[in-house]
Amino acid sequence: VARLCVCDLLVAQCDANCCCDPDCSPEEFSLFTTCSVPVVVGDSHLCRQKAAVYSLDVEANPPERIFQLVDQVNPSIFCIHATNYKQALYLNSPEMPTAENFDRLLSEFGGAAFSAEPEGWSVDTEAPDPPDANETHSYQYGAPVQTEDAFLRLPSPVVSSWCSDANPAGFLVNQATKCIRSVSVEKCDSIQGLSMLFYINSSILAVNVTVQSIVVQSLDGMRTLLEGDDVLRLPLALDELCLNIVLGVSYHITYTDTGAITEAAAAFVLGTITKEALSVQQSFQISFTQANTKPVPLSGNPGYVVGLPVRAGFRPQGYPFLVEFLTNKHSQLSILQSTASQDCLAAQGARAPVLFGYNMISGCKLRITAGMKCQPLAQTLLDVLKGQSFPEYVASFGNSQAQDVLDWVPITHLHISEQRFSNPLQSLCQIPVALGIEVKWTKYGSLVNPQARIVNVTATLSTSTLKQLPPGREKIIPVTSSVVFTDISSPAEPGYKAWPTINIKLPFDFFYPFV
Amino acid sequence: RILNNSFQLSSLPLQILFYVNGIYSIFYFLATLAMIVYKSQVFSYPDDFLVPDLAVLFLMAILEVPRLYLGCKGNLMEEEVPLGLSLGFTVGSVVLCVYLLAWQTYILWADVVLNAVLLCAYGLESGLKVTAIAAFVS
Numbered sequence: 001v002a003r004l005c006v007c008d009l010l011v012a013q014c015d016a017n018c019c020c021d022p023d024c025s026p027e028e029f030s031l032f033t034t035c036s037v038p039v040v041v042g043d044s045h046l047c048r049q050k051a052a053v054y055s056l057d058v059e060a061n062p063p064e065r066i067f068q069l070v071d072q073v074n075p076s077i078f079c080i081h082a083t084n085y086k087q088a089l090y091l092n093s094p095e096m097p098t099a100e101n102f103d104r105l106l107s108e109f110g111g112a113a114f115s116a117e118p119e120g121w122s123v124d125t126e127a128p129d130p131p132d133a134n135e136t137h138s139y140q141y142g143a144p145v146q147t148e149d150a151f152l153r154l155p156s157p158v159v160s161s162w163c164s165d166a167n168p169a170g171f172l173v174n175q176a177t178k179c180i181r182s183v184s185v186e187k188c189d190s191i192q193g194l195s196m197l198f199y200i201n202s203s204i205l206a207v208n209v210t211v212q213s214i215v216v217q218s219l220d221g222m223r224t225l226l227e228g229d230d231v232l233r234l235p236l237a238l239d240e241l242c243l244n245i246v247l248g249v250s251y252h253i254t255y256t257d258t259g260a261i262t263e264a265a266a267a268f269v270l271g272t273i274t275k276e277a278l279s280v281q282q283s284f285q286i287s288f289t290q291a292n293t294k295p296v297p298l299s300g301n302p303g304y305v306v307g308l309p310v311r312a313g314f315r316p317q318g319y320p321f322l323v324e325f326l327t328n329k330h331s332q333l334s335i336l337q338s339t340a341s342q343d344c345l346a347a348q349g350a351r352a353p354v355l356f357g358y359n360m361i362s363g364c365k366l367r368i369t370a371g372m373k374c375q376p377l378a379q380t381l382l383d384v385l386k387g388q389s390f391p392e393y394v395a396s397f398g399n400s401q402a403q404d405v406l407d408w409v410p411i412t413h414l415h416i417s418e419q420r421f422s423n424p425l426q427s428l429c430q431i432p433v434a435l436g437i438e439v440k441w442t443k444y445g446s447l448v449n450p451q452a453r454i455v456n457v458t459a460t461l462s463t464s465t466l467k468q469l470p471p472g473r474e475k476i477i478p479v480t481s482s483v484v485f486t487d488i489s490s491p492a493e494p495g496y497k498a499w500p501t502i503n504i505k506l507p508f509d510f511f512y513p514f515v
Numbered sequence: 516r517i518l519n520n521s522f523q524l525s526s527l528p529l530q531i532l533f534y535v536n537g538i539y540s541i542f543y544f545l546a547t548l549a550m551i552v553y554k555s556q557v558f559s560y561p562d563d564f565l566v567p568d569l570a571v572l573f574l575m576a577i578l579e580v581p582r583l584y585l586g587c588k589g590n591l592m593e594e595e596v597p598l599g600l601s602l603g604f605t606v607g608s609v610v611l612c613v614y615l616l617a618w619q620t621y622i623l624w625a626d627v628v629l630n631a632v633l634l635c636a637y638g639l640e641s642g643l644k645v646t647a648i649a650a651f652v653s
Contacts, residue, residue, distance in 0.1 A: 045558075047624055078553070082622045085564055 002052050002069060007037050019054035019065050030062035041072060047079035048072070138259035144168035145253070145261070147202035154251070154284050155179055155193060165193060169251070169286050171259075176285040185275045188242035189235040193282070196232055199249050200266055209251075212265035217247060219272050233270060240275040247271040251286040262291055299356060300398020303444065303451025306357035309333075310439070310454070312391035312411075313402065333394060334387055335437065336481045338362040344384050344479050351387050354437070354483050356398075356452065363480035366433075370471040374429035377466070385435040385461070385481050394439075396454045411457045418464040430463035435481040443489035455488065524593050524650045529643040533587050536636050540579045543629055547572055547615070554621045564620040575611045578604055586644065595651045602644050609637050 007018035014024040019035035033056075040052040051072040057064050097105050139145070145152040151168035156177035158164040163179035181193050192198045200209040214226045214233065219241075233244040248269035255261050273280055299308035312333040334351035344364035352362065366381065393408040400407035417430050438458045443450035469475060551568060554560055582604035589598030616622070616630035 077625045078550070078623050080621055081624050081627050083620065084618055085620045
């Protein structure tokens with residue numbers, strides 16, 4: 001305890017007013033005014049212990065430091081007389097790894113990650129112990145999909161482009177990766193990542209991975225789908241070729257709305273490599289579909305994600321009330337896509353999908369010659385602007401299901417005609433020259449995680465009169481179509497919980513003798 | 516001394532000591548238990564060290580009962596067999612008491628006092644028992 005000094009902070013220098021500092025000389029002690037640390041003791045609970053007492057004798061000239069080692073006694077009856085537990089009173093310095101105890105320390109404290117509780121990569125304390133068919137294991141978004149021994153592997157490039165087999169697939173995370181694996185024809189049946197067995201061997205807890213389809217790719221790249229073949233095809237070394245090596249795996253996992261996995265299927269692409277091939281590129285993909293729903297690509301969950309297409313659909317004809325919407329690829333909200341030739345009439349119907357949050361403008365040029373009939377021209381331009389099947393309803397959330405009719409917003413159509421009232425009797429036919437789609441959206445939900453929700457969609461068609469041209473003259477009119485997204489969210493309102501109420505009710509027979 | 520037409524060989528001091536020991540044992544057990552609880556709250560007392568200490572204390576409490584009962588019975592009935600058994604139990608209790616005195620995780624000053632008194636009592640008892648056995652046998 002005589003060597004301990006709490007105020008000795010500077011190395012090889014004297015700290016001010018630190019009486020226990022060994023770096024101080026008597027001249028420096030004479031400059032001190034007080035002792036910042038008068039007593040240094042161990043644990044105050046001990047019955048008897050040595051204490052180092054430092055004090056300054058200001059009477060002497062020059063002042064000098066007095067150091068005494070005294071016995072301090074704790075008079076309490078509950079003072080610690082002795083202890084057999086070394087860590088109780090002293091700091092336990094950790095073991096230094098040496099050649100002898102390194103293995104033991106590694107097995108005790110080593111792990112894949114720096115955490116307070118070391119867990120091995122393949123040991124999962126939450127997974128039920130041998131997979132029970134009746135037990136369902138519910139996942140959260142991004143949680144690794146567990147199999148019997150480890151995780152469902154989706155090989156992907158980690159640091160370089162080489163395939164790493166330790167990448168787990170996350171639940172509900174649709175991924176597609178490509179990576180390169182080194183091969184050699186001689187050892188092609190021993191390399192694990194090239195055989196189908198490696199990918200369907202591990203069953204996801206109670207669910208086995210079934211082979212959905214096998215596509216065989218020949219050396220020149222032509223792919224053929226094998227009919228009705230669920231047989232496992234293992235790599236086969238044949239002369240200078242190696243057949244049936246895995247070039248691509250596509251997992252399709254079906255899950256329920258409680259987060260349990262019910263089905264898993266894998267579609268394979270098998271190929272052939274020659275003797276000269278040193279590496280082969282493999283592509284892997286995983287997609288998740290909810291059970292009992294048609295796999296519709298979501299544009300957000302639940303709010304729209306910027307950059308994903310706006311979902312739209314039709315109400316089926318002939319139904320007196322809304323039952324379900326029809327949504328297919330052709331009923332997407334789309335606008336005219338500008339082509340290189342910029343000729344409206346020659347546009348081959350190229351349309352660009354309307355992506356949420358992206359304001360777009362496109363157009364083409366219409367060349368009007370003399371003698372063009374207005375009515376067919378108007379109809380053609382309307383087709384060019386609106387496309388073949390312009391939808392009637394737009395989904396208000398990115399994940400609106402077709403059955404939820406209240407989640408769909410009807411498209412309002414406005415017509416602005418540039419009519420010259422100079423001659424009201426002459427109702428000239430109008431040709432559409434501009435289509436503007438304005439999508440009003442709002443932020444919905446909580447302030448920290450707002451979701452985009454489409455509230456209103458208005459399609460404004462502007463028309464103008466077609467003036468007949470004198471023969472031989474031609475005019476070029478620009479035709480434009482645009483999409484604008486406007487944020488009409490109102491400012492956030494704080495939401496408070498209801499005041500707690502005191503709920504007092506007397507028991508039924510409180511006034512028993514009198515009532 | 517003649518009492519009821521027979522010589523009395525039972526040892527009166529031993530009987531008094533048994534009586535006092537019984538009361539003191541109850542007090543000792545409760546006090547030590549309370550102190551272990553106090554220690555576990557104030558100091559760092561991991562389970563690896565707490566369990567053996569508690570086990571020894573409870574074992575001692577369990578051993579006290581047959582020890583005192585056999586001792587009383589043997590002394591009053593003037594039989595040496597129960598008294599010999601009680602002596603054996605005493606030896607065990609002495610070992611446990613020494614553990615609590617010297618090898619406990621935290622030994623407070625109060626622990627030292629209580630255990631020292633108990634050891635003295637055990638020592639005195641053992642001496643008196645040996646004398647009584649000698650008196651009974653002969």
